[in-house]
Amino acid sequence: MRRTNQFVVRPRSEQDAELLHELLDASASLWNELTYERRQRFFGELDGSVWDAPRVHDRYKGILGSAAAKEVKRKNDEAWRSFFSLKEKGERCFPPGYWGNEEDGRDLRWYGRCDQYTLMMGGRSRLEIPVGSDLKDEYDHTGRLRLEVAGEPKWDGKQCRLELYYDEFSDQFRAIQPVTIDTSRLDSPLADETAALDIGANNLVACTTTTGQQYLYHGRGLFERFRDTTREIARLQSKLREERYSSNRIRRLYRQRTRRRDHAQDALVRDLIERLYDEGVSTVYVGDLTDVLETHWSVRANEKTHNFWAFRAFLDRLACTAEEYGITVEAQSEAWTSQTCPNCGSTTDTIRHQDTLTCSCGFEGHADLVASETFLRRQTDVSRPMARPVRFEWDDHSWSEMSHSHESPKEVRTDRSIHG
Numbered sequence: 001m002r003r004t005n006q007f008v009v010r011p012r013s014e015q016d017a018e019l020l021h022e023l024l025d026a027s028a029s030l031w032n033e034l035t036y037e038r039r040q041r042f043f044g045e046l047d048g049s050v051w052d053a054p055r056v057h058d059r060y061k062g063i064l065g066s067a068a069a070k071e072v073k074r075k076n077d078e079a080w081r082s083f084f085s086l087k088e089k090g091e092r093c094f095p096p097g098y099w100g101n102e103e104d105g106r107d108l109r110w111y112g113r114c115d116q117y118t119l120m121m122g123g124r125s126r127l128e129i130p131v132g133s134d135l136k137d138e139y140d141h142t143g144r145l146r147l148e149v150a151g152e153p154k155w156d157g158k159q160c161r162l163e164l165y166y167d168e169f170s171d172q173f174r175a176i177q178p179v180t181i182d183t184s185r186l187d188s189p190l191a192d193e194t195a196a197l198d199i200g201a202n203n204l205v206a207c208t209t210t211t212g213q214q215y216l217y218h219g220r221g222l223f224e225r226f227r228d229t230t231r232e233i234a235r236l237q238s239k240l241r242e243e244r245y246s247s248n249r250i251r252r253l254y255r256q257r258t259r260r261r262d263h264a265q266d267a268l269v270r271d272l273i274e275r276l277y278d279e280g281v282s283t284v285y286v287g288d289l290t291d292v293l294e295t296h297w298s299v300r301a302n303e304k305t306h307n308f309w310a311f312r313a314f315l316d317r318l319a320c321t322a323e324e325y326g327i328t329v330e331a332q333s334e335a336w337t338s339q340t341c342p343n344c345g346s347t348t349d350t351i352r353h354q355d356t357l358t359c360s361c362g363f364e365g366h367a368d369l370v371a372s373e374t375f376l377r378r379q380t381d382v383s384r385p386m387a388r389p390v391r392f393e394w395d396d397h398s399w400s401e402m403s404h405s406h407e408s409p410k411e412v413r414t415d416r417s418i419h420g
Contacts (some may be wrong), residue, residue, distance in 0.1 A: 002160070004324045005153035005177040006270065009127050009164070012148060019139050020147070020173060023131060024108035024166055026063040028099045030056060030072045032106070035096055038080060042095055050080055062134035064110075071111040071161065105255060108166040114159050119177065121156075125149035127175065129164070147173070157181035169263055170397045178324070195276050196285040196376035198334065198368050201308055202355065204268060206368035208376045211279050214369055214389035217268055218402075222261070222394055226308045229257040261308065264394050269317045271392070271399045277325045284327055285379050286315065287334030332379065338371040 011017035037053035040046040057069040064072070079096040086093040100106030110129070118128040127147045136143045157179035167174050198206040204219035233253050240247065276284065319329045339347045341359035349360040357367040369389055376382055392399040 001182075001326060002178055002180050002324055003155040003157070004321075005155050005175075005179060007153050007175055007177075008150040009147040009173045009175050010150060011173070012146065015139060016145060016147070019131065019135060019141065019145060020164075021108065021166070022135065023064065023129075023145070024110045024164065025106075026060055027068070027072050027110045028106045028108055030060045030064070030069060031076060031109075032098045032101070034073060034076050035098055038076075039095055061132060063132045065116075065130045065132040067113050067116050068110065068130065068132075071113050071116075075111050100255060105168075105252065110164040112162040112164070114161060117159075117162050119149070119153070119159065119162075121149075121153065125152070129162075149175075153177065155179045155181055167263070169260065193279055193281045194283045194285070194376065194380045195279075195281045196372050196379060197287070198337065198372040198375060199287060199311065199314065200368060203368045205272060206366075206372040207272065207276075208369065208372040208382075208386065209276065209279055209281055210376065210380060210382055210384065211281075212384040212387050213275075213279060214372070214386055215272065215275065216366070216369060216389050216391045217272070217399060218391065218393045222264055223308055226257060226261065229253055233257075260396075261310065262313075265310070265314055265317060267394075267397075268399055269314070269321045273318070273321045273325055273327065276327065282327060284318070284322060284329050285332050285375065286318065286329060287337070287375060288331040332375075334371070334375045337374040337378075338367055340370075340374050342370055342374055342377075 011020050034053060034056045037046075037056060038050035041048050041050050041052060057073040060069045060072075076096065083093055083095055098106075099109065112129055116130055120126050120128075125148070127149055128144045129147070131139075131141060131143055131145050133143075135141065158181075160178040160180065163176040165174055165176075166172075193210045195207055195209040200206070201219055201223050203216055204222070205215070205217045207213075207215040233250055236247065236250050236253070237245075315329075315331070322329050336347050338352060338357070339350050341347075341350050341357070341361060341363050342365070343359060343363040344361040346359060346361065351358050352367050355367055356364065357370050358364045366389070373382075373386065391402045393402050
């Protein structure tokens with residue numbers, strides 16, 4: 001069974017930081033050059049298939065080392081194979097793209113084969129990765145870059161390909177390390193619990209589990225920043241000369257907007273799935289928004305669901321992360337869950353105003369939490385009462401529990417102390 005460690009790594013000196021940055025930048029350059037050669041052939045600008053592209057990675061062996069250069073090529077191969085597979089199935093897809101450019105900024109990433117790097121845990125945890133002969137000579141280096149590891153990776157097992165990347169929002173280097181572990185060594189074996197998610201934009205995710213837990217991830221701040229950036233892009237586009245369609249500044253804003261959203265989305269999925277795993281959840285139900293969007297479509301809802309939250313991309317991230325933990329994700333219709341009163345079952349006597357759902361029977365509660373609970377009850381029996389919800393907000397780096405997050409005077413919840 002595969003699990004994934006994520007942790008921060010820190011260079012020990014300014015020279016090591018510069019060397020690591022150059023290593024990741026060379027990896028991005030290799031990806032971009034190889035992608036360019038392959039896209040030229042795919043779109044017919046050059047003869048041959050994408051697999052006829054020249055051995056671009058050979059030019060980067062001196063910086064990355066032979067094995068690391070081949071690993072970037074292998075990652076690029078995988079991206080193109082995935083694209084062709086989706087294309088053959090008739091699904092909407094696009095050829096692999098670039099990792100940005102030097103002028104507008106680019107994604108800085110490095111991939112290491114399982115036998116290339118060494119991760120040592122203990123009192124002074126550290127990660128060692130190889131550097132190419134050119135960098136070794138330029139920096140008078142030993143050839144093995146040693147980085148400090150912050151925190152304690154959770155999973156210990158047979159290591160797989162390592163990914164290092166620079167997170168510009170936190171100004172940190174981060175590592176993603178998949179490992180294969182023996183299922184008999186799991187510290188929290190999967191039980192038979194279930195969770196249901198209500199996905200939106202004001203509140204990105206409302207989650208209810210059969211263990212009685214509820215989680216709410218707020219999204220208003222993120223959406224307002226997204227809209228502010230969109231307005232600035234529109235303002236700059238209105239000032240362009242008639243024959244121009246973009247500028248360096250506009251491209252940077254688009255890139256910044258996407259990175260900020262993806263960073264928050266990745267962190268949310270990881271935080272949520274780890275909590276559900278600890279709860280013993282084996283199945284997560286998520287709403288299929290197709291029928292909901294057709295019934296309740298609006299320009300603002302479309303902007304939030306598709307452009308800002310990127311619903312389909314979120315589902316892909318959720319499914320991939322859940323798979324690492326052995327959790328199954330199933331899409332089911334959630335139509336009318338946000339209009340159904342959990343007290344009397346009415347859908348016609350309820351009124352939703354912003355985050356509040358009220359009913360003529362006297363019920364009043366948080367609309368998204370009610371929707372996730374109703375959605376869950378449609379899929380399975382829920383015998384336990386709900387605890388007070390735990391609420392999270394985004395601080396540009398992580399999802400943190402809000403102070404007094406359990407307090408909700410408009411919702412009648414059971415005291416968690418009685419549940420053990």
